[in-house]
Amino acid sequence: MLHDYAGHDVAALVKRSELVSRILITVAIIGAVGTPLFIWARTPLIHARVAENGGWSPDVIHANANQPFTLHLTSDDVVHGFAVGQMDMQSVDVLPGKVTDITLKIDKPGIYTFFCTRWCGLNHWRMRGTIEVGGSSSAPGPAAVPMYVTLGLDIDAPHEAPVIPINRPSAISGQKLAANLPIDRSIDYYLKHSPYQVFDELSTTSLTESQRWDVVASIWQSNTTPESRANGQQLYTQNCAACHGENGAGNGVFADDLAAAGESSIQTMAGADSMTMQSPVDFTNPIRMLGASPALLQGKILRGGMGTGMPMWGSIFTEEQIWDLIAYLYSFQFDY
Amino acid sequence: MGSRFFLLLLVMAGLVVAFAPLPVQPIAPLERTFRIEARQFAYSPSEFRVNPGDTVTIQLVSTDVVHGLYIDGYDVSVEADPGQTTALTFVADKAGSFRFRCNVTCGAMHPFMIGKLTVGTNDWLVRSIGLALIAICGFLPLSSFLSNKKSSENR
Amino acid sequence: MNRFELTRLPFIKKILKSRYPQLAVFIVMLVGYIFAILAGLIGSPVGSRNFSIVFVWIAWWAVLILVAVPFFGRGWCAVCPIPLPSEWLQRGAVLSPPDKKPKWFNLRWPKFLRNIWMQNISFLLLALFSSVLLTTPNITGIVLAAMLVAAIGLSMVFERRSFCRYLCPVGGFIGLYSQTAPIELRIKDKQVCVTCDGKPCYNGSENGYGCPWDVFPGGLTRNTYCGLCMECIRTCPHDNIAINLRPFSADLAKPSTRMDEAFKAFIMLGSSMIYAGVLLGPWGTFKDAAYNVGTSVWLVYVIIFLAIIFIILPGLFALGILKTKSALPLKQRFASLATALIPLGLMFWVAFSLSFVLTNASYIIASLSDPLGLGWNLFGTANAAWQPLLTTILAPAQTLALVGGLIWSARTAQKAADKIKTSSIPVIAFCFMTTLVMMWLLL
Structure with a gap:
């Protein structure tokens, strides 16, 4: 009826082109929708x-x-x-x-x-x-029990050093002083004692307080290597510095946010003392650092928590990485 | 003929304003350090100014996610993770105003995380204002010239 | 009058007269459009790695504002795929002429909406959410889909391309700025139209559809509402329709006195300035406010945005022309003289877009190879690094655009003022001041 003006052939032609156009558009739409959907559904990201x-x-x-x-x-x-x-x-x-x-x-x-x-x-x-x-090839062996557990350390308890050095202890001067002293240089002794405990045990010697601290520094130096401290520094930079600060002072870029988060949790959880200490620990503070043994620090790093925002690193770091990290942490106190 | 001369004069003035080197007061180059904090999606400070020839060090501190800092025109950049301050040192040997922007995708508004470095004078701002002034001051006589021309063409 | 008829060239005429070349372009565009919707919805949420953001807001926008609008006017509307599905539905056919009886309601567009206020509103709605829209693929996908759905829905209720003509947020400003383009569709001889029987260009014939833009070509004096769909070239039985090359901004010699168009000019001018400050400026507070949609800071941003566009800029403009001598009332003077803001606004957008586009154009290369961010590498360019282009010529190019825009708008102001016998000085001063602000924001 529409195409009676033009005769039968033209009408058929128009109809065919109309049909082809409709098919083309439909195929184009289905293709544009279907192809990406199909590939997207098969890409497991x-x-x-x-x-x-x-x-x-x-x-x-x-x-x-x-x-x-x-x-x-x-x-x-x-x-x-x-x-x-x-x-x-x-x-x-x-x-x-x-x-x-x-x-x-x-x-x-x-x-x-x-x-x-x-x-x-x-x-x-x-x-x-x-x-x-x-897989059933080999059943997982029992997990190693961390040192803080075997020692029965309470990693949530305060660990303050009652005495702190006036000057920054120097391992180099300590080495000379320590040469003739009967000191336990074993790795086990280092791991299980805080610097203050060693300082205290040295009170039987005739050294001055500052000399005793130098000797402590030398013991800490002799139980670590420059490589392990460098490795520890790298781990610290990548994983710890954002909160604890690039210079260890507890003033990382997130420190303020953490403090604010702690504040707000106090307000919402009335009386929840455990949430009060969101601010990251200051490793340059000798009172805390010199009162902590490597084993205690290992526990804190492994488990995290302590009522702060400290993450749990036990499933992340290898044991060696944690000891390297600890070796580096003491360099905020000692001159090596 | 007078309008034609005036047009020529305007174009000449425009060319001078657009291309003549700006007078430079000789200032002894300094070494300058800026600490710039980057957050989603801004720098702080977001604008700073140095003198041509200064050796500029930018310490980039990121306070949330990984950010970068790329300086247009100088084509130098630096990237910083939170907790890992990095530094970029370059000699500010090109005068003018340059946008610096984040070059590490850092979220939705990343393309608009922008700051501004000015070395000496912001010369294109000065030039463009000069050109705009010339255009406006010369406009009235010039436009009458144009309309005269048009009407003569139509005739 | 300084015109060159392009349709005199047999090659161009053939291409325009046949339905097939345009249909082919439509289909390609529709595939791209639908792919952009899909990419937005299922692709990577990272804008710079998603086809929807990169191809719509960088590639398409660059082509639109830097090439299509300044040189081809409504050239984009000639190839925009949005009407393709809705017209198929409306007409019941893609190519064949429609049945005499309309398929759907086929209502006339309501009289009180026969203006571009709806387009002003739809543009502003997008503009207020622009920071999110420009950067979030799924929002872009939803908006693109919504436009397609709206066009289809309206095509069933109202006649012709009512979406394009009255609602499309993009069509509004393309129409405004198309008046500056050096291209136009016009009739050749008025007398032929006067004596033409049945006006097939408006009512349709076996050769094509009546003007989808609801325009009678015989009365065309401006580009604003002619969508360059080419139907009248096909339907005119007297070969009386021409596409002409012409001087830039020829339409502006006859200033419009419509308030909706005047405000469109202010909306576009103001938006370009606000974007230049918020998106390209060094002020993080503004970016936060613009991005955090729904917060109280964002509401403040919205209020400031609207105040600049509807109160501050028009207010200053009106204050300027308040005391000038003229026989016309203020309202008409305001609308006529706002014509000067059309070339100014276009060049503001060019200057703004140059910076945005050149900085981000390199994303196009990577996105071509991996349009959905699914790890494809179709052309081996998926890992192309981001690199701003032509940073050294950006500032001179922006200066050229802004100073050029100022001269262009001043000239337009003068013509418009001459026409209604009033002074152009306040308008030129307004253009000068806004240009200075734009220079300060961009350079």
Whole structure:
């Protein structure tokens, strides 16, 4: 009826072109919707978001022991990083909108923690997930009991040094003084004693107080190496400095935020004394540092908490990494 | 003919304002250090000023997530994680005003995380104001010239 | 009158007269549009790595404001895919002429809305949320989808392209600024139209549809509401429609006296200045306020935004022309003289966009290879680093745009003032002052 002006053939032609156009448009729309949806549905990504927005998603990864598996990591907001705890592995950056592939192979079955390695805000350390490695090859051995447990140390108790040095103790001058003293230089002695305890035990000698502190510094130096302290410094910079400060003074970039978070938790939880100390510890403060033994510090780092915002690092650091870190922490007190 | 001459004069003045080197008072170059805190999505301080020839060190302190600082025109940059202050040193040998901006994606408003570095005089601001003034001052006589021309064309 | 008829060239005429080239472009654009919606909804939430943000707000915006609008006027509207699905639905056909009986309600657009106030409002609604819209892929996806759905919905209720003509937030300012473009669609001979039977250009014929933009081509004097859809070229039985090259801003010689258009000019001028300060300035407080939609600071931002656009800028402008001698009432003078702000606003947007686009253009290269941020690498450029382009010529180019815009607007002011026999000085002074502010913000 419409095309009677033009005759039958033209009408058929118009109709065919109309039909072709409709098919083309429909195919184009379906293609534009379907193709990306299809590929998107088949791309299993692990999304990283700041902890406030959900952290890792998914946050549980399943794998089999001794079988390599590949993870496709992407960040939905800011720069994150990825590493598996206690593996001493090179972390990879997880960049916003980019996909990073990483292939892992874990030998022993067990539950591993993966974590964010680039600071992404106050709650960066909450960005953790687990890799559940299945397999029956070898049952996981019993976990080593940390030293603070075997020693029965209460890591929540105050540990103040009643006496502190007037000048910064020097390991170099201490070395000369210590040469002729009957001192226990074993690693075990170092780990289990606080600097103040050693200082106190040296009271039987004829040394002055400042000389005794120098000797303590030398003992601490001789039980650590420049390499371990350097490694500790690197770990400290990456993991601790944002709160505890680059110079250890407890004044990191998040210190104010933590204090504010502590304040608000006091207001909301009336009488909850345990939440009062959100501010990070000052490692340059000799009263606290000289009263703490390496074993005590290890406990604090392993478990975290202590009524503060201190994260739990036990599932992240290897034992060696923690001792390196502790070796570095004492360099805020001693001149090596 | 007078308008034509006036137009030529205006164009010449415009060219001078646009391209003539600005007078530089010789100031002994200094070494300057700025501590700049970066947060989502701003720098603090977000504006700073140096003299041409100064050796400028920027200590970048990030207070929330990983940020960067890239300076337009100088094409230098630095990146800082929270807790890891980094430094960028360069010689401010180009005069003018330069935007510096975050070059590490740091969230939604990242493309607009911007600060401003001025080395000596903000010369394009000075030039553009000069050109605008010339344009306005010369406008009335010039436009009558243009309309005369147009009406003669139409004839 | 200084015109060159492009449709005199057989090649161009052929392309415009046939439906197929335009349809092909429509289909490609529609695929891109739908892909942008999808990318926004399912792709990476990181804007700089998502097709929807990178291709809409960097690539498309750059082409639109730096090329399409200044040189082709409503050229974008000629290829915009939004009407394709809605017109199919409305007409029941893609190519064939529609049935005589309309498929749907086919109502006339209500009279009191026959202006661009709805477009002013829709643009402002997006503008107030722009910091979120520009940076958040799923918001961009939702807005793009909403525009498509709105166009389809309106096409079933009202006749013709009522969405494009009265609601589209982009169409409003493209129309305003298209008056400055050196291209126009006009009739060749008025007499032919007067004697033309049935006006197929407006009512449609077997060769094409009646003007989708509800415009009678015979009466066209300005580009503002002509969508360059080319239907009248196809329907005119007398070959009386031409596409002309013409001098820039030819339409501005006949200033409009409409208040909705005058305020559109203020909205666009003010928005470009606010964006320059908030987005490109070094003031973090403004960015926080603009981004944290729904908070009290954002409300303050909204109030300031609206105050600048509706009170401060028009107020200063009105104050300037208040005491000038003229036979016309203030309202008409205001609307006529606001014409001067059209080239000024366009060049403000050019200057603003130059900075934004050149800084972020390198994202396009990476996003081409990985449009959804799913780890693809289609062209091997997925890891292309961010690198601002042409930073050394940015400031001179912005200076050129702003000074050029000032001269252009001053000239426009003078013509508009001559037309209504009043002084152009206050308007030129207003243009000068706003230009100085823009220079200070951008340079």
